[in-house]
Amino acid sequence: MQLTFYIAGAVAIISTIMVITRFNVIHALLYLVVSFMALAVVFFILGAPFAAALEIIIYAGAIVVLIIFVIMMLNLKEEAVDQEKKWLTPDVYVGPAILTIILLSELIYIISLGGASGVVGQVVDVKDVGKSLYGPYILGVELSGMLLMAGIVGAYHLGRKKKKVVHRFLEKIEE
Amino acid sequence: MEVSKINIIDVLPGIFLVTASLIAMLSIAIKRNHKLIFGLTTISLLGVFVYLLVYASNHRFTVEPLFIIDGFGTFITGLIVMSTLAISLLSYAYFEQREERKEEYYILLLLATLGSAILVISKHFISLFLGLEILSISLYSMVAYLRKRPRSDEAGIKYLILAAFSSAFLLFGMALVYSVSGSMNFSGIADYLSSANSLPLTMQAGFGLMIIGIGFKLGVVPFHMWTPDVYEGAPAPVTAFIATVSKGGMVVLLVRFFTQIDGFRFPVIVLSFTIIAIASMLIGNFLAIRQNNVKRILAYSSIAHMGYVLVAFLAGGRLGVEAVSFYLVAYFLTNIGAFGVVSILSDHDRDAEKIEDYQGLFWRHPKIATVFTAMLLSLAGIPLTAGFVGKFYLVASGVNTQLWLLVFVLAIGSVIGLFYYIKIIATMFDKSVGTETLALRPRLYLINLITLFVLSILMMFYGIYPQGLIERIQDFLK
Amino acid sequence: MNEIQVTSGLLLAAALFMLGLIGVLIRRNIIFMLVCVEIMLNSAGLAFIVAGSKWTQPDGQVMFIFILTMAAAEVSVGLALILQIHHQLKTLDGDAANSMRG
Amino acid sequence: MKLWLIPALPLIGSFILIVAGSRLSKRMVAIVGSGSVGLSALITLFTGYKFISTSATSFHYQAWQWMDVAGFSPAVSFHLDALSLVFIFVITFVGFLIHVYSTEFMADDDGYARFFAYLNLFVCSMLTLVLADNFALLYLGWEGVGLCSYLLIGFWYTEEKNGYAARKAFIVTRVGDTALAIGLFMLFQNFHTLNIQQIAAQAPQQWAVGSETAMVISLLLLGGAVGKSAQLPLQTWLPDAMAGPSPVSALIHAATMVTAGVYLIARTHAIFELAPDALMIVGIIGAATLVLAGFTALTQFDLKRVLAYSTISQIGYMFLALGVSAWSAAIFHFMIHAFFKALLFLAAGAVIMALHHEHDMYKMGGLKKKLPIIYWTFLIGASSLAALPLVTGGFYSKDQILWLSLAGEHGNIWFFLFALLGAFITSIYTFRMLFLTFFGNEKTHVGHIPGNGITIPLLILAGLSTIGGFIELPHSFGHFTVFSNFLNPVLPSVSVQEGFESIEWMIQLIAAGVALSGVYVAYIFYIVKPGLSEELKTSAADLHKFWFNGWGFDSLYDKLFVKPFVFISDINKKDIVDLFYDGLVWISNFFNRIFSYTQSGILRWYIMGIVIGGILLLTLGLIKN
């Protein structure tokens, strides 16, 4: 159990590192799927099988696919990869990395000393979650519907193909 | 637990807003009609407000486990709804002049209002999160609504990435808090804290990360950097919305959360907010002094103003909450008025954001200039305006709890603030150049003028006779 | 010793969170930024599940579901925006979108 | 009781002239201007008669309560006693004569009405000064005369240097006035009143002789007196004041205003007597001034400047007299001096007018024949100034001072020697002036022959300066003491040191001899051997220059006070304090620039900001925990 957790965790971390260091977006996304799956395993071990399923279905399935769709729509070519190479230079990532390491070490220090002790692993299954969702949190579910609606309406409005795109772009260059 | 009937009545305002947005969406599906949607929006907003006016009371009850409906929440909900109404009135003319599809805007506006209204009555991390996200996601689209403008998109993506980023912090913080306290309910956390001797480190870190998320939404230093860009890029009415409704909702949440858990027992939290407040007041004002873009000036000024609000927030107590409430009213009125002026003067090419656009405005459109002057003076906290009483209230609450450093910085900040408010005013009254060669040719709509007029009358009225409003607030806060 | 400590779970979440964070910071491509934000949100969800599991409550998972919802909505709007920006600027460089400053 | 009319009439005259002067004919202006003073003089006569006939010690009239604050309650009220009677007599009569003189002298001037308005205002102020029953009102008159002096010196304002001279006069006297004002503050602090009579009555009870407070107050009052009376060290303004028209010089800068200091000290003699050291200083100042000014007068070529320095010198005599407590002697000399100096100035004015505003004595000469009346009256005045024995008023008044400076209870040999030296110089420069102007060859053509308006006042004044001396005769000369008896109720008589009574006649003889020898010296130098003075001048050129420039006081003050003040003012014209506020603005802008730099518009930058904020928050938590 414990071992599985650590292995899954390690996979998640490594694959995430790969995600953020890939030059090719598609490669990165594939690593992302790996990362999500590893996490799903973690969820399962932590006693959240429902969450594990959703992780795979929605994150790995829906969201990543959506992103890939968009990438395909944008029709990114090889130059994009070169571009990424150019962008990702040490002077870009050293500073942020240091900052993040500071933050991470602080968090590690806090979490490991900070009194959130306890054991995990007790299973909270779908039934409990479902009861909870459609019990006390029913209004939350309704609201998440509104959330999605806002997202859809927004995406619809923004994503609609514009007619005068090129013209506008030229206009911008002329300026 | 079943949703009982009484609960539905309690959350009726929310249901009203949801229904309105749904109807709006459906009607778009049938036929696009700007006027119709606009009418629907205003009527429903008005309806909610009337409902609140008639049925609302300072009676305090909860809708377990997510919501608490009390006088404070109701009052602010009413304020939010009224502000949205005013903004939607201003929006009509603004969007009517633009070739975009206009109708979806109102759906988003209603949903954003819903999100903000949920924020102010939430007593649970889940409702907090959902309210916040409904608000945010609607706002992403609203900010980027004018697709014709590259800046609008730029602002939208900036806002989106940063908001999601800070939401992640907020969530992580909440998770940490939850992991320690075992409850996501504010009262549950409060219970845990009252039993604990000191603040556990993890919990403290959780609060710290939450402050990032909250601070981002408030636009306080050092989480403020998005403000000017988003203000500048967003359409003027949306900017008004961000400046008022979005921030106001968060302020209320902050007050509610920290009052409930009595966070002021912990010096670390107080110190953090003190530093944030001081930094916001100073840096916000400093940033604005040489700025020449009116929307950015207002953005920087809003950073400072959130710092001022934090003074009252830190002062806490009845007076602090009263001060926050009053200040929010004044601030809402003033900011909507100010951005209203910006939007009314914008033409279909760009928003009236350059300071040159205001050169000699007083001699061209004396009424609009007068309104703008009044609004700026209110922001500066000059008497005869609601902003004065609001600032007075803030200072009073600060002095009451002897936060001398904070009120002193507040005073200094106000003085620095004068620089740029006066700059705009001086420009409007300066007749020397540029009155003929104007780039902007706005079309003035009567409805806008009336809205602005009403706003300024209200603003002046509360400045001269704040008693009514104060009584109202005190009534609600009982 | 077959039990997993809460701290381990939280540390994993923190590590992933920080990886997402570093990703946002170092990538200039907006899509990457979006992806990294997703990683951060996901790790926050992990933290919730760890916490929920600690208390044996469903609330953690409920929160995770809402996070998931929000992430989906956000990604959809974000991608729409990215499309727009790509049309406008012909690039996905986050740093290029800096016409507003000062 | 018509006391208030005396100052009021000139005031009314002045008011009429200011308001309506431009619309009145010159004749009307003359009538109003001199008439008001004339009436005043008449009333003075009448009042004086009543005063003497009723043998009252004082008349009092209160016009209204000026202020009444916390015990400070000066009134606009007038107090007439023997001392002020002498003064108002001189002021109104000499003033009237000068007015009459001016009607002709100023006849061609554009500012005719303005001139009389100022002159009337001056007379009013001067009368207020001497009639005031409290120091506040005295101060009003005191400043009022200063103002009129300013206005009249700068009367011909189109000449820029006249304006500067006027300003100098005002400012320098104001320095003295400041001392006076502080003296008044101290008086009020000590007595809770500024009423002169009350103070005079209380002072001896409150202070012992030699009291330090009395000393300080006396010195402060002296400071005021020194300023107004152009004594050392504030004498520098008077020679420049000659920029004004000659009647002004006669009235203000010779006869009346400049003697206000003498009046002040005489008026407050009760305080001064409590401070013997202060009195000593008065005497020293007088002695020093009279010699200094005398030497300077020797070197001047401007007729009026000679007279100006002689005025300073003569007032020095008065101060000397005051310094040795010879109160009535000082007042006596004041009166006689007023007559003959007014006479000299008016005559000089007539000469100058006749020679087309020529001031340089070396360009005059031979006027004896052309202007006989002027010559004779001038001669009488000059003799009086030089104190030629027996026939001149000046002899009797100056002789008394010489005598008392040696024999008076505070007198000493040094005072006497200085006074004697002064007398010698006086007669030299006086007759130098006379010889240069009226003898020798005619160098400038005589234009304007003075008419009656000028000659009649001259004649009257000549008469007065001759007869005036006979109202007070020394012991050795019949001991006729009407004047000092008259003043006795106000000013105590001076007692003579023992053993000196017997040698009084010797002193008189010496004084007469000195005066006559001075005339002789002048005669040698300017009539017999005219070249001699030039030789002397070249052989001691530096000394001559030094004396000519009034012992260098002007340039000293210029370097010491004026230049530094102007320099500091000028470099600080832009107000150095403003730099501080500019600095604040600069700092604000500096901060603005720094913070603006963070608003780069780059998304990752903003994220970085949030992260840094997060780090700070967490670190803060860790530190504080």
Place this chain on the structure above:
Amino acid sequence: MILVAFIAVLMIGGVIAWITSQWNSILSRWISLIALIVNFVLAIFIWIQKPTIESSNWIVQFSAQWIPSLGVSFSLALDGLSLLMVLLTFFLGIFAVLISWNEIQERVGFFHFNLLWVLAGITGVFITMDLFLFYFFWEVMLIPMYFLIGIWGHENRRYAAYKFFIFTQASGLLMLLSILGLYFIHGRVTGTFTFDYFQLLNTEMPADVARWLMLGFLAAFIVKLPVVPFHTWLPDAHSQASTAGSLILAGLLLKTGAYGLIRFVLPLFPTAAAELAPWAMLFGVIGILYGASLAFAQTDLKRLVAYTSVSHMGFVIFGVFAFNELAMQGVVMQMITHGISTGALFVLAGTIYERIHTREITSMGGFWNKAPFMGTIGLIFVLASLGLPGLGNFVAEFLTLLGAWQANQVLTIFATIGVVAATAYSLRIMQKVFLGNFSSDKIVPDLSLREKIIMVPLVIAIVWLGLFPQSVMNTVKQMISAQFNTEQIISNDTENENGSK
């Protein structure tokens, strides 16, 4: 009610003047003139009719609820000091309207609106007895003043207006802090939270708290007064404002600072103020001398006069902190006489500017020749400014110094030296403007009838104050002696000694 009327007439008059200017700008001039005359007559009426001032300090009082939940009331009251100040306000206000009759040709209505609202604010400051309301009016007068400078001012108006506004606002905010501090301290001690002046008097508080609170009040007042080194807004504001603006600034606005010192600082914090007295007096003296030195150096006529204000106002703080009745009477007189004399000098500068379109005294000279009437008027006010006896300023300065001498002799000596400096700079005006040679390329007509109508009453006033100041002093006597009960005993003694006249 008459007190409310004072303010209401001005405010409503201002609005009407603005509105009517759309049709007729002359009409709006007349409206504001009439509004001010009505108020002036009302105030005179009170002055004459006032019940025996010995009985009570307060001649008229008015109080109404305003924001009861904060303890704010609309409370007005008039005592001798307020009455004098209000009289001065309306008196100078009338001339401010008259002097702008020809000078202001654009936006006449808005100008008069601002003018009347400034005056309304000033009036409010002088008569309010509620600290909140006081602060309210304190700020209300700034905005219109800002516009008066910023719209109708001279070439550098924007900078000047900025500076004025920010200085006064910054200091005002500090005062606000103090007001609130006082409010809460009083509330905690007594349980009643109120801004009422009378209740806040004699609030008990620790000495150091009192010190800090007093400094807050002081900040606002010494900036307004102004005391060196907080004076630098003044020369800019005064010299850049239109004539009416300068008149109001110098004549009235500065007086609000002095009024505040007398009305609030001394009574509210008697002990703390006493501690501060030597320093305050020192700053007064510095102001006197520094202002004089700067005035002497200026070549811009209005700037010169502005610095004389700095110098003259030095006497005010000097006298206020001398803590005795004499000095205080002097201060009150100084407030009035300075208002008139300096105001008149600004009017004069304005009339000269109208004629030759410059304020540089180097390009003036010899105006007496062409404009003797103007010269005479100028002379009188120059003399007033240098403190010539017989004119009002002398009474003021003499009393101040006389009183101050009892408090601090060394400083008084320096203050007295300031009078010499005053002579220097005042006569410089005379010298450069009116004396000297007339350069023929300028046309300088003498004062017009309208200008004479302005000047003659000012002359009469200053002479009247110089010769018959007692009527003014009687008006404030009660108010001042109430503040100095202890001094009263001494003065009674001396009165007995003096009484036998």
